[in-house]
Amino acid sequence: MYKHLFRPVPSRRLGMSLGIDLIPKKVCSLNCVYCEVGKTILRTPDRMEYVKYHQVIAELKQFMSAKPKIDYITFSGSGEPTLNNKIGDVLKFVKENYPHIKTAVLTNGTLFYNQKLRTELLQADIILPSIDAASQSVFEKIDCPNSNLKFLLYLKCKFKTSQPLF
Numbered sequence: 001m002y003k004h005l006f007r008p009v010p011s012r013r014l015g016m017s018l019g020i021d022l023i024p025k026k027v028c029s030l031n032c033v034y035c036e037v038g039k040t041i042l043r044t045p046d047r048m049e050y051v052k053y054h055q056v057i058a059e060l061k062q063f064m065s066a067k068p069k070i071d072y073i074t075f076s077g078s079g080e081p082t083l084n085n086k087i088g089d090v091l092k093f094v095k096e097n098y099p100h101i102k103t104a105v106l107t108n109g110t111l112f113y114n115q116k117l118r119t120e121l122l123q124a125d126i127i128l129p130s131i132d133a134a135s136q137s138v139f140e141k142i143d144c145p146n147s148n149l150k151f152l153l154y155l156k157c158k159f160k161t162s163q164p165l166f
Protein backbone atom coordinates (compact mmCIF):
# COMPACT_ATOMS: atom_id res chain seq x y z
CA MET A 1 0.00 0.00 0.00
CA TYR A 2 1.50 3.29 -1.11
CA LYS A 3 0.73 6.64 0.53
CA HIS A 4 2.45 8.93 -1.94
CA LEU A 5 2.14 7.06 -5.25
CA PHE A 6 -0.89 6.52 -7.47
CA ARG A 7 -0.93 3.36 -9.52
CA PRO A 8 -0.12 3.99 -13.19
CA VAL A 9 -3.02 5.07 -15.36
CA PRO A 10 -3.13 5.46 -19.14
CA SER A 11 -3.07 9.14 -20.02
CA ARG A 12 -3.92 10.50 -23.44
CA ARG A 13 -1.09 13.02 -23.28
CA LEU A 14 1.51 11.13 -21.29
CA GLY A 15 1.01 7.42 -21.96
CA MET A 16 1.25 5.19 -18.88
CA SER A 17 1.68 7.63 -16.03
CA LEU A 18 2.63 6.96 -12.40
CA GLY A 19 1.43 9.70 -10.05
CA ILE A 20 3.47 11.13 -7.16
CA ASP A 21 1.71 13.16 -4.49
CA LEU A 22 4.03 15.45 -2.48
CA ILE A 23 1.24 17.26 -0.63
CA PRO A 24 -1.17 16.22 2.13
CA LYS A 25 -4.88 16.65 1.40
CA LYS A 26 -5.58 19.49 0.92
CA VAL A 27 -2.80 22.06 0.89
CA CYS A 28 -2.87 24.52 -2.01
CA SER A 29 -2.24 28.17 -2.82
CA LEU A 30 -5.74 28.31 -4.32
CA ASN A 31 -9.22 27.10 -3.42
CA CYS A 32 -10.75 26.69 -6.89
CA VAL A 33 -14.52 26.42 -6.96
CA TYR A 34 -14.34 23.36 -9.21
CA CYS A 35 -11.57 21.49 -7.34
CA GLU A 36 -12.22 17.76 -7.46
CA VAL A 37 -10.11 17.16 -4.35
CA GLY A 38 -12.41 19.30 -2.19
CA LYS A 39 -12.13 22.47 -0.15
CA THR A 40 -8.62 23.73 0.59
CA ILE A 41 -7.72 23.18 4.25
CA LEU A 42 -4.44 25.12 4.20
CA ARG A 43 -4.36 27.91 1.58
CA THR A 44 -0.75 29.02 1.50
CA PRO A 45 2.07 30.14 -0.81
CA ASP A 46 4.67 28.84 1.69
CA ARG A 47 6.91 26.08 0.45
CA MET A 48 8.02 23.38 2.87
CA GLU A 49 8.60 19.65 3.10
CA TYR A 50 4.89 18.80 3.57
CA VAL A 51 5.64 15.17 2.67
CA LYS A 52 9.09 13.91 3.62
CA TYR A 53 11.53 13.33 0.78
CA HIS A 54 12.83 10.04 2.18
CA GLN A 55 9.30 8.59 2.44
CA VAL A 56 8.56 9.38 -1.20
CA ILE A 57 11.89 7.97 -2.36
CA ALA A 58 11.40 4.78 -0.33
CA GLU A 59 8.02 4.17 -1.98
CA LEU A 60 9.39 4.99 -5.41
CA LYS A 61 12.30 2.58 -5.02
CA GLN A 62 9.95 -0.18 -3.89
CA PHE A 63 7.54 0.41 -6.75
CA MET A 64 10.24 0.65 -9.40
CA SER A 65 11.98 -2.51 -8.19
CA ALA A 66 9.25 -4.49 -10.00
CA LYS A 67 10.33 -2.79 -13.25
CA PRO A 68 6.87 -1.51 -14.20
CA LYS A 69 6.27 -0.32 -17.74
CA ILE A 70 5.62 3.38 -17.37
CA ASP A 71 6.27 6.34 -19.64
CA TYR A 72 5.94 9.24 -17.21
CA ILE A 73 6.17 10.02 -13.53
CA THR A 74 3.66 12.79 -12.92
CA PHE A 75 3.65 15.17 -9.96
CA SER A 76 0.06 15.96 -9.01
CA GLY A 77 -2.46 14.81 -6.40
CA SER A 78 -4.01 16.21 -3.25
CA GLY A 79 -2.88 19.83 -3.59
CA GLU A 80 -0.30 22.03 -5.33
CA PRO A 81 2.88 19.93 -5.84
CA THR A 82 5.25 22.90 -6.17
CA LEU A 83 4.52 23.81 -2.53
CA ASN A 84 6.77 20.93 -1.52
CA ASN A 85 10.28 22.38 -1.32
CA LYS A 86 11.79 18.98 -2.11
CA ILE A 87 10.21 18.66 -5.53
CA GLY A 88 13.53 19.52 -7.16
CA ASP A 89 15.29 16.79 -5.21
CA VAL A 90 12.65 14.23 -6.20
CA LEU A 91 12.92 15.27 -9.86
CA LYS A 92 16.71 14.92 -9.61
CA PHE A 93 16.38 11.46 -8.07
CA VAL A 94 14.09 10.31 -10.89
CA LYS A 95 16.43 11.69 -13.57
CA GLU A 96 19.47 10.02 -12.04
CA ASN A 97 17.90 6.66 -11.28
CA TYR A 98 15.29 6.18 -14.02
CA PRO A 99 16.60 8.18 -16.98
CA HIS A 100 14.35 6.30 -19.42
CA ILE A 101 11.22 7.70 -17.71
CA LYS A 102 10.05 11.24 -18.36
CA THR A 103 8.64 13.58 -15.70
CA ALA A 104 5.63 15.90 -15.80
CA VAL A 105 4.48 18.49 -13.24
CA LEU A 106 0.80 19.46 -13.11
CA THR A 107 0.67 22.83 -11.38
CA ASN A 108 -1.50 25.88 -10.92
CA GLY A 109 1.63 27.97 -11.61
CA THR A 110 1.00 30.45 -8.82
CA LEU A 111 4.49 30.03 -7.36
CA PHE A 112 6.39 30.60 -10.60
CA TYR A 113 7.48 33.99 -9.23
CA ASN A 114 9.90 31.99 -7.06
CA GLN A 115 13.27 31.83 -8.86
CA LYS A 116 14.43 28.80 -6.87
CA LEU A 117 11.32 26.87 -7.81
CA ARG A 118 11.71 27.79 -11.47
CA THR A 119 15.27 26.45 -11.40
CA GLU A 120 14.10 23.23 -9.73
CA LEU A 121 11.38 22.72 -12.33
CA LEU A 122 13.85 22.94 -15.21
CA GLN A 123 14.63 19.30 -14.43
CA ALA A 124 11.11 18.25 -15.48
CA ASP A 125 10.44 17.14 -19.06
CA ILE A 126 7.01 18.78 -19.15
CA ILE A 127 5.34 21.42 -16.98
CA LEU A 128 1.59 21.65 -17.42
CA PRO A 129 0.29 24.84 -15.75
CA SER A 130 -3.39 25.69 -15.56
CA ILE A 131 -4.92 29.14 -15.87
CA ASP A 132 -8.57 30.05 -15.30
CA ALA A 133 -8.72 33.84 -15.34
CA ALA A 134 -7.68 36.96 -17.23
CA SER A 135 -8.25 39.48 -14.44
CA GLN A 136 -7.78 39.83 -10.68
CA SER A 137 -11.54 39.79 -10.09
CA VAL A 138 -12.13 36.55 -12.00
CA PHE A 139 -9.00 35.04 -10.47
CA GLU A 140 -10.47 35.75 -7.03
CA LYS A 141 -13.92 34.50 -8.00
CA ILE A 142 -12.85 31.21 -9.63
CA ASP A 143 -9.59 30.34 -7.91
CA CYS A 144 -10.02 32.00 -4.48
CA PRO A 145 -6.24 32.53 -4.03
CA ASN A 146 -4.25 33.05 -0.87
CA SER A 147 -4.38 36.82 -0.24
CA ASN A 148 -0.65 37.23 -0.93
CA LEU A 149 -1.05 36.07 -4.53
CA LYS A 150 -1.70 38.82 -7.04
CA PHE A 151 -3.03 38.08 -10.50
CA LEU A 152 -0.65 40.34 -12.48
CA LEU A 153 2.38 38.66 -10.95
CA TYR A 154 0.80 35.28 -11.64
CA LEU A 155 0.17 36.18 -15.28
CA LYS A 156 3.58 37.71 -15.78
CA CYS A 157 5.31 34.63 -14.40
CA LYS A 158 3.31 32.29 -16.60
CA PHE A 159 4.03 34.01 -19.86
CA LYS A 160 7.45 35.60 -19.32
CA THR A 161 9.35 33.09 -17.25
CA SER A 162 12.43 33.55 -19.46
CA GLN A 163 12.58 37.26 -18.50
CA PRO A 164 13.82 38.75 -15.21
CA LEU A 165 10.76 39.18 -13.01
CA PHE A 166 11.78 41.97 -10.66
Ligand code: SF4
Pocket residue numbers: 028029030031032034035036037040078079080108
Ligand atom coordinates in the same frame (compact mmCIF):
# COMPACT_ATOMS: atom_id res chain seq x y z
S1 SF4 B 1 -5.10 24.53 -7.98
FE1 SF4 B 1 -5.76 22.42 -8.33
S2 SF4 B 1 -5.59 21.44 -6.31
FE2 SF4 B 1 -5.53 23.65 -5.97
S3 SF4 B 1 -7.67 24.21 -5.54
FE3 SF4 B 1 -7.31 24.52 -7.73
S4 SF4 B 1 -7.97 22.62 -8.72
FE4 SF4 B 1 -7.70 22.17 -6.53
